Amino acid sequence: MKHGVVAIARRQGLFLAIRRGRTVAAGGRVCFPGGHIESGEEEHAAVVRECHEELAATVTAGACVWRSVTPWGTALAWWTVALADHAVLVPHPVEVEEILWLTASELLAEPTLLEGNREFLLAVRAGTVRI
DSSP: OEEEEEEEOEETTEEEEEEEOTTSTTTTOEEOSEEEOOTTOOHHHHHHHHHHHHHOOOEEEEEEEEEEEOTTSEEEEEEEEEEOTTOOOOOOTTTEEEEEEEOHHHHHHOTTBOHHHHHHHHHHHHTSSOO
């Protein structure tokens, strides 16, 4: 089974999301930043690395707040991350088409939101996931 991480960053009540680059898997879809865990890599290190690769962001890993498995069999660990208030995000030219700061309601209303992200947000809204 493949393993991946998802980064949950918030700023002033908004969630950090991305629109995936058109040439990558699920191109054009909106989701939280994240990606695969490399062989021998710890989850917390993977979420920090993925934020740096996708957004040139330096983050601090918080805690794993949820786990899920994608329809294609990838086990995901959902981690909170702390992003400096003054951080300037730079989208990776291939992986990230757009950087978005949205409320949970705005994300849930986004027709291109990846389904696993929708499930996470609904769990947060229901109080079964605490972030």
